[in-house]
Amino acid sequence: MTHNVLVVDDEPKLCDLLSSALSQNGIQVFTASNGLHALKVLEQEDIDLVISDWRMPGMDGPALLAEIKVRFPQLPVIVMTAYSTVKNAVQSMRNGAYDYIAKPFDIDELDITVAKALQFRDILRDNARLRAELDHHAQFDSLVGDSPAFRQVLHAIDSVRDSNATILLTGESGTGKEMVARAIHKHGSRADKPFVAVNCAAIPEGLLESEMFGHRKGAFTGAVADRVGRFMQADKGTLFLDEVGDMPLALQAKILRALQERVIEPVGDPRERKVDVRVIAATNKNLLDAVANKEFREDLYYRLNVFPIPLPALRERAEDIVPLARHFAQTLSATAGKRITGFSPEALQAMAAYSWPGNIRELQNCVERATIVAASPVIEDIDLPAYLFASRPAEGGLTALLGDNPSVPSDLDAALAEVEKTYILAALHESNGVQAAAAAKIGISERSFWYRLKKLGIQVDKIVR
Incomplete structure (x- = not known):
């Protein structure tokens, strides 16, 4: 790989000497006579390393270094200085220089320093490339899943993340609408700006306007100071309106104006404020039904529904249940201070x-x-909540146990325990009391089988006598 190095010095002979020495190592060398000239070269060429003199007319070395750190923060700079000003070179390293070389310098020492700096530059570029690839392929961080239904969601996120279009996320409660909104923001063009979330159903109706647009001191009872609203907090960034279907009709008109005109008016302040906000709304309601029932403004619905993304229910992406469970176990076990390595086959089933x-x-x-x-x-499986198993009838003989029209039990837990005990006793009889064989018959692990024996008070030695 060929590297480009920019040598900055007001002495033409020194520039020629460095160009000759570096060219022998396959490096392409550009030269500049001062800092201003160097900045022009940096804007036109893809430079991997700058070697700059300390003292130059016009923009000197320290000023050039400071400008490079602002405009090209990943670009390494080597400072050249006389032996008498080594302390200045040390100061430049504190200000962001990669290294320094003292004049007059040894060519071998120069080659070593330049090689290390270029290697450092290559590492930074590789890291940037890998981060970009991970951002593209990592399914947007915590958005785990590879089912066809969820791949459509990921494709939609990838399509819209860099646009300023208003997005409407729809789907049942718990489908991950806020996670999707955060992923769109984090991987979009506004990633370095604020992400502000508002739950429209959790804020009292009387405070919602102030919460959204802010208020001036004294605008109403309790307004003891000026308040910045969520729209202004999210300026240049993303505003996430969760449960937007629960927004009162009176506020919907003001939200519509904010989206159309990109201006807001704080409560008690007649002056308009411009805002630059990308809005992502979410709801678990059918907004078209709400529009038909006069509970939601039709014009606001179409303003929000510019780019709709429906999120599938988990039952519609069953292939993702196990990967999601493993993902949660990995993250939650670290938080709980426990080491969880996975799930038993019975638990996964x-x-x-x-x-x-x-x-x-x-x-x-x-x-x-x-x-x-x-x-x-x-x-x-014994670590999982009991309700996971309550809706799953046993294969074959449950009707025989309960009859065709079973009565509703007064104690469901006790009734389920009796059913469980009946099957375990039958499995033990059929396996002559061999617990491993009995566990295999009813499709659970030996540990789970032993736990159930203890819970139900079953003594195996009495069964096989």
Whole structure:
């Protein structure tokens, strides 16, 4: 790989000497007579390293270094200085120089210093390239999943993240709408600006306008100081309006004007304020039904629905349940100070068979609970909440046990325990009391089988007598 080095010195002979020495190592050398000339070269050429003199007419070495750190922060700079001013070179390193060389310099020493600086530059470029690749391929951080339904969501995020279009995220509660909104912001052109989230359903109606647009001191009772609203807080960034379907009609008109005109008026202040905000709205309601019922403004709906992204329920992306569970176990175990390495096959089967009406949020809560109660690094089915198994009928004989029209039990837990005990006793009889064989018959682990024996008070030695 050929590197480009810029030599900056007001002595033409020194520039020629350095050009000749560096060219022998396959380096292409550019020269400049002072700092201003160097900046012009940097704007036109892809430079990998700058070697600059300390004292020059016009813009000197320290001034050039400061400007490079602002305009080209990843570009290494080597400072040349006389032996009598080494302390100045040390100061320049504190100001961001990669290294310095003292005049008169040894060519071998120069080659070594330049080689290290160029290697450093290559490492920075490789890291930047890898970060870019990871950003593109990492499925937007915590957005885990590879099902066809979720790949459509990822494709939509990738398409819209750099635009300023208003986005409407729809889907059931718990499908990850805020995570998607944060991913769009983080990987878009406004990533270095604020992300401000507002739950429209959680703020009292009387305070919502002040929360959104801010207020002046004395605008109403309790307004003891000026307040900056969420629109101004998110200026140049992203404003996330969660549960937008619960926004009062009176406020909807003002939100519509803010989106159309890009101006707001704080409560108690007649002056308009310009805002530059990218809005992402989210709802678990059917806004078209709300429009038909006069509960949501039609014009605001179309203003929000510029780029709709529907999020699938977890049951519609069943292939993602296991990867999501493993992702949550990894992150939550670190928070809980436990070492969780994975799930038993029985636990994975139980989670994959459940319908998850609470979607990703319910799955995360389930894994968090299992992480806390797990007695070993592997989460077993006994560590999972009981409700995961309540909706799953046993194969074959449940009707025989309960009859065609079973009555509603007064104690469901006790009734389920009796059903469980019946199957375990039958498995033990069929396997002549061999617990491993009995566990295999009903499809659970030996540890889980032993736990159930203890919970239900079953003594195996009495069964096989």
